[in-house]
Amino acid sequence: MAYISDINPDLILTYTVIQQQADTLCDFLERSQKKYDNTDPHDRNYLFLSIRNQFNAQQFEINYNQRSENRVLRAAQLIFLNKICFNGLYRLNSKGEFNVPHGKYSHPKIADPENITAVSTFLQNVEIKHADYTDCLNKVTSNSFVYFDPPYKPLGKTANFTTYTETELTDRE
Numbered sequence: 582m583a584y585i586s587d588i589n590p591d592l593i594l595t596y597t598v599i600q601q602q603a604d605t606l607c608d609f610l611e612r613s614q615k616k617y618d619n620t621d622p623h624d625r626n627y628l629f630l631s632i633r634n635q636f637n638a639q640q641f642e643i644n645y646n647q648r649s650e651n652r653v654l655r656a657a658q659l660i661f662l663n664k665i666c667f668n669g670l671y672r673l674n675s676k677g678e679f680n681v682p683h684g685k686y687s688h689p690k691i692a693d694p695e696n697i698t699a700v701s702t703f704l705q706n707v708e709i710k711h712a713d714y715t716d717c718l719n720k721v722t723s724n725s726f727v728y729f730d731p732p733y734k735p736l737g738k739t740a741n742f743t744t745y746t747e748t749e750l751t752d753r754e
């Protein structure tokens with residue numbers, strides 16, 4: 582069996598939507614791609630900011646467990662923001678709001694149905710859980726392969742990017 586988890590509810594929601602609602606997600610992403618491509622390059626920052634504002638305004642309205650269209654829209658928004666924000670970063674402020682600015686891309690690939698479909702097929706037999714990393718411990722035996730992808734350590738004094746969510750994961754953890 583395979584098990585994946587993360588403490589970030591929106592990342593886990595996105596994995597779950599890719600697993601269970603890939604076709605609807607691809608429709609949303611293709612619409613977003615058309616909208617972005619048809620927007621004048623000078624106005625793309627406004628489009629980015631309006632999606633970012635919607636994403637942040639809806640953060641407490643989402644039922645993360647329900648198989649709803651609302652959930653697919655949120656996964657599509659996260660992928661849209663990830664594809665066109667600065668360096669594909671994911672960063673939240675202390676209020677839990679996504680605050681990465683717009684990046685500079687001439688032809689970002691927002692919709693990639695082939696890739697989403699391939700990942701969805703791969704995820705069919707995977708248990709996906711919103712959980713702290715310690716929750717996997719009761720599943721681990723001497724035959725398990727465990728892979729951790731923890732927050733990156735800062736490279737220098739000026740690069741202190743390690744926080745993806747409001748809480749920190751440090752060397753001690």
Ligand SMILES: C[S@@+](CC[C@H](N)C(=O)[O-])C[C@H]1O[C@@H](n2cnc3c(N)ncnc32)[C@H](O)[C@@H]1O
Pocket residue numbers: 586587588589592712713714715730731732733745746749750
């Ligand atoms: C380098 S990113 C890995 C991203 C992820 N592998 C993906 O599919 O995009 C580090 C991840 O560690 C997660 N994280 C931070 N603290 C955690 C904790 N206590 N338990 C589980 N995941 C945690 C963050 O939410 C973030 O998604």
